[in-house]
Amino acid sequence: MIVLESLAKRFGAVDAVRGVDLTAADGRITGLLGPNGAGKSTTLRLLYGVLRPDRGRALIDGLDVAREPVAALGRLGALPHNAGIYPQLTARENVRYFGRLRGLDGTDLERRIDALVELLEIGEYADRRAKGFSQGQRLKVALARTLVHAPQNLVLDEPSNGLDVPATRSFRQLILRLRDAGHAVLFSSHVMQEVAALCDDIVIISDGRVVAHGTPAELMRTVASGSLEDAFVAALERVTTA
Amino acid sequence: MRALCTVLLKEVVENARDRRTVVSALLLGPLGAPLLFTVLMNVTLERERQGLEAPLELAIAGGSHAPNLVAFLRGEGVEVREFQGDADAAARAVRARERRLVLVIPADHGARLRSGLPAAVQLYADSSDTSAAGERVRAESLLRSYASQIATWRLAARGLSPALVRPLIVDEVDLSTPAGRAVTLLGMLSYFIVFATLIGGLYVAIDTTAGERERGSLEPLLTLPVARRELVLGKILATSAWMIVSLVLTVAAFAVSLRFVRLDTLGMAANFGPRVALATIGVMLPFVLLGAALMTLVASFTRSYREAQSWLTALLLIPTVPIMFAAVYQVPTRLALMWIPSLSQHLLISSLLKAEPLAPSSVLVSAASTLAFGALIAALATRCYRREQILG
Numbered sequence: 080m081i082v083l084e085s086l087a088k089r090f091g092a093v094d095a096v097r098g099v100d101l102t103a104a105d106g107r108i109t110g111l112l113g114p115n116g117a118g119k120s121t122t123l124r125l126l127y128g129v130l131r132p133d134r135g136r137a138l139i140d141g142l143d144v145a146r147e148p149v150a151a152l153g154r155l156g157a158l159p160h161n162a163g164i165y166p167q168l169t170a171r172e173n174v175r176y177f178g179r180l181r182g183l184d185g186t187d188l189e190r191r192i193d194a195l196v197e198l199l200e201i202g203e204y205a206d207r208r209a210k211g212f213s214q215g216q217r218l219k220v221a222l223a224r225t226l227v228h229a230p231q232n233l234v235l236d237e238p239s240n241g242l243d244v245p246a247t248r249s250f251r252q253l254i255l256r257l258r259d260a261g262h263a264v265l266f267s268s269h270v271m272q273e274v275a276a277l278c279d280d281i282v283i284i285s286d287g288r289v290v291a292h293g294t295p296a297e298l299m300r301t302v303a304s305g306s307l308e309d310a311f312v313a314a315l316e317r318v319t320t321a
Numbered sequence: 322m323r324a325l326c327t328v329l330l331k332e333v334v335e336n337a338r339d340r341r342t343v344v345s346a347l348l349l350g351p352l353g354a355p356l357l358f359t360v361l362m363n364v365t366l367e368r369e370r371q372g373l374e375a376p377l378e379l380a381i382a383g384g385s386h387a388p389n390l391v392a393f394l395r396g397e398g399v400e401v402r403e404f405q406g407d408a409d410a411a412a413r414a415v416r417a418r419e420r421r422l423v424l425v426i427p428a429d430h431g432a433r434l435r436s437g438l439p440a441a442v443q444l445y446a447d448s449s450d451t452s453a454a455g456e457r458v459r460a461e462s463l464l465r466s467y468a469s470q471i472a473t474w475r476l477a478a479r480g481l482s483p484a485l486v487r488p489l490i491v492d493e494v495d496l497s498t499p500a501g502r503a504v505t506l507l508g509m510l511s512y513f514i515v516f517a518t519l520i521g522g523l524y525v526a527i528d529t530t531a532g533e534r535e536r537g538s539l540e541p542l543l544t545l546p547v548a549r550r551e552l553v554l555g556k557i558l559a560t561s562a563w564m565i566v567s568l569v570l571t572v573a574a575f576a577v578s579l580r581f582v583r584l585d586t587l588g589m590a591a592n593f594g595p596r597v598a599l600a601t602i603g604v605m606l607p608f609v610l611l612g613a614a615l616m617t618l619v620a621s622f623t624r625s626y627r628e629a630q631s632w633l634t635a636l637l638l639i640p641t642v643p644i645m646f647a648a649v650y651q652v653p654t655r656l657a658l659m660w661i662p663s664l665s666q667h668l669l670i671s672s673l674l675k676a677e678p679l680a681p682s683s684v685l686v687s688a689a690s691t692l693a694f695g696a697l698i699a700a701l702a703t704r705c706y707r708r709e710q711i712l713g
Contacts, residue, residue: 127544130709152546159544163537167338168331179327180545208338224541 080105080263081155081232086125086135087287095121097287098135103265103280105231108258110278111267112311118287119267120160123236126265127157139232153181156230160237162221166210170201170220173209174227181228188227195223199253215246222253233257235266239273251277275307283314290314324547328555332529333562342524346563350517351570355578358513362582368452370583377459380404382411383426387434387442390426393467399460408443415445421453422446422460437475508648511670514571515640515663518605519612521567522560523633526616529556531629534713549706553617557699560613568605572598592676600679604669607688611662611695612640618702624713643667659686662694 081103088096096118103109113119124130126137128144128151137144142151164173171192178188196205199219204212209220218238225233239247254277258264268274274281281298283291291298291314298310336342382404384391391401404411404423411423425443433440442464446457473483533539542552576598616633623629643664652658654672659665665687672679705711 124712129540129543129712149546152544155544157541157544159537159540161537162541165331165335165538166536167335172331176327176331177541177545180324180542180547182323221541 080140081109081126081234081265082138082141083122083126084135084138086122086137087133088121088125088130089133094287096125096132099284099287099289101282101289101292103232103263105263106258106261107279108254108264108266108277109280109282110274111265111282111284112271112274113267113269113284114315115269117285119269119284120236121287122284123157123234123265123267124159127155127159127234128152129159153228154230155232155234156225156228157234158221158225158236158238161240164209164212164217164220164224167208169208170205170212170216170223171196173220174223177224178227183228191227191229192223195226198256199223200249213246214241215243215249218242218246218250222250230262232263233265235264237267237269239268239270247273271308271311283311285315290317322551325551325555325558328552329558329562332525332556332559336525336528336559336563339524339528342528342563345524346521346567347570350520350567351574354513354517354571355574358510358575359578359582361509366583376400377456377463378402378421379460380411380414380420380423381426382406382408382423383428383430386426386428386430390442390467393470394463397463399463408445411443411445415447418447418450420445421450421456424460424464434471508671510575510674511667512641512644514568514575514601514605514670515608515644515666516637517571518564518568518609519616519637519640521571522564522609522613522616523637525560525563526556526613526620527626527629527633529559530617530620531623531626534711535626540712543712550703553703553706554699557610557613557617557702560617561609564609564613565606568609569602572601592674597673600673601670604666604673604684604687607691607695608662608666611691611698614695614698614702618698618705621702621705621711639663654683656680656683656686659683660690662691665691 081101083099083101085098085100086096087094087098099118099122101109101111111119111122121130125132126139126144128137128148131145137151139151140154142154144151165176168176174192174195175188178184178191183191196202199222201216201219201223204216209217212220222238225235239250242250254264254266258279275295278295280294281292282289283298291301291310295307298314299305299307302309302313376398378400379394380402381391381394384401384403394401404414404420406414408425411420411425414420415423423445425445427441427443430440430442444457444460444464446453446460448454448457472486476483476486533542543549576593576595579593616636619632619636620629623632640663643661644667646652647664647667652664652668654668654677658668659682665683669679669684669687
């Protein structure tokens with residue numbers, strides 16, 4: 080389970096994140112939805128520990144990322160926005176590198192890599208160098224790398240950017256399977272349809288603040304038309320007029 | 322330590338598959354530097370040898386005014402060429418580099434000699450033409466010995482001992498060893514070694530820092546619960562590993578190629594056997610760590626692969642500064658200078674080439690100081706990776 084408590088971050092004169100609270104529960108997919116520049120990436124970077132919050136805290140299974148980074152980050156798999164893989168390494172070697180850095184080794188690690196190759200259907204190109212991989216292939220390798228230590232919690236920053244239809248489809252199936260296995264999945268997106276199709280819980284942020292949250296059904300009830308898109312727009316407007 | 326080794330191994334292997342790294346570490350430095358150096362040395366030596374052995378060619382204007390002088394020069398093996406024209410024509414010919422030297426003998430030469438007056442001759446030469454410097458010196462010394470021969474005869478004709486006008490005789494006793502003489506020429510060698518060593522790690526340093534960020538693999542790496550210190554040191558050591566490969570190959574290539582430099586034609590010897598080669602590698606090892614840390618630090622601050630490339634290319638010039646300084650001022654190997662990285666390596670390698678014994682204190686100060694600088698810069702690089710701005 081991931082819990083963010085009044086998380087805030089400032090860059091110079093810019094308040095990028097101003098007190099975000101959210102919970103991503105086990106066995107649920109939580110979508111962080113917001114327009115470009117709303118503070119989604121900064122929020123997630125505070126969560127996976129590459130930025131330090133000015134205020135508030137990020138808890139992973141109850142462990143504070145700032146206080147116990149090794150234990151907390153050990154229970155998290157994070158896939159940053161536009162994450163790249165090593166072009167001169169094969170798919171397997173890319174995954175193995177992160178596995179070793181996570182402290183795995185030997186037959187345990189190899190078995191885990193085999194399982195991920197099967198789960199993500201990368202068998203065909205698992206031993207090819209990543210140099211010429213398509214965007215979809217690269218994302219799968221990056222995901223396998225993120226999942227190598229079988230983390231209970233998963234954070235994905237705009238993972239489906241630039242994917243074609245079949246790749247998006249297989250990516251969604253994977254996320255659903257991870258949820259059904261009891262993992263907490265938190266991902267960000269600015270694409271309404273994707274969030275609507277996938278998420279159990281939605282958190283809408285704008286201008287560094289949470290402006291609405293709830294299940295898709297709860298959010299739809301807030302507008303007369305009953306459409307999620309209208310609910311999204313209405314939530315954004317409430318902030319700007321307030 | 323475990324993460325450090327994982328990073329080190331991965332960066333070494335990954336870069337072995339990168340053409341730029343392999344070409345620069347295994348070919349450019351180790352082959353290019355000795356090749357360039359050998360060609361340069363051979364050209365220099367050939368020019369010096371020719372200057373000493375080839376017969377001196379001297380154009381003379383108005384040779385008929387001094388038949389004895391011309392006969393004397395011919396007797397000394399000078400190939401005398403008749404020059405048609407006056408002093409102005411001679412000056413023009415030298416300026417236009419048609420002739421290197423022209424000796425002009427005025428019409429009143431014979432008359433002045435006969436009456437015991439100083440008889441002037443003009444030697445036209447361009448002192449900025451370094452290729453003619455040897456010939457000019459030889460011509461001057463021949464003319465001087467002709468003059469002293471006449472003086473001797475004049476004194477003898479008057480019943481005086483020629484020894485009277487030679488109150489002082491300077492005997493130069495050259496104590497330099499053949500290897501020592503070669504050092505002025507071999508002075509550049511240490512810089513070629515420093516250069517090739519840095520080149521070997523250049524692309525690894527870029528790939529592991531600016532390259533990693535440009536590919537977008539840095540942020541995922543930083544989400545891992547691994548100490549930044551281990552990541553950075555792993556990267557620095559991977560760069561060092563490639564630099565050592567380049568260093569060893571370069572020194573080996575020098576040991577082989579110096580056999581083809583004909584130093585013996587000038588009575589010099591290149592003292593670069595296996596023992597000196599090994600000692601050279603040993604002297605350079607602390608510098609490898611410093612160079613790797615410095616390149617990693619600088620490349621970490623750049624925003625892109627290309628920017629890193631131009632910064633690091635400029636960085637390659639920094640170690641030349643103390644070496645140039647030492648060459649210009651002929652700095653001797655002194656303990657007080659051993660704390661300056663790159664200068665101390667240059668001086669120690671020069672001593673090895675001169676077959677001078679290395680003072681243990683010098684070696685120790687050089688290694689300790691260079692390693693200390695390296696550790697300081699590695700610490701700075703680690704700090705740089707702890708900053709949030711490293712994500713770019």
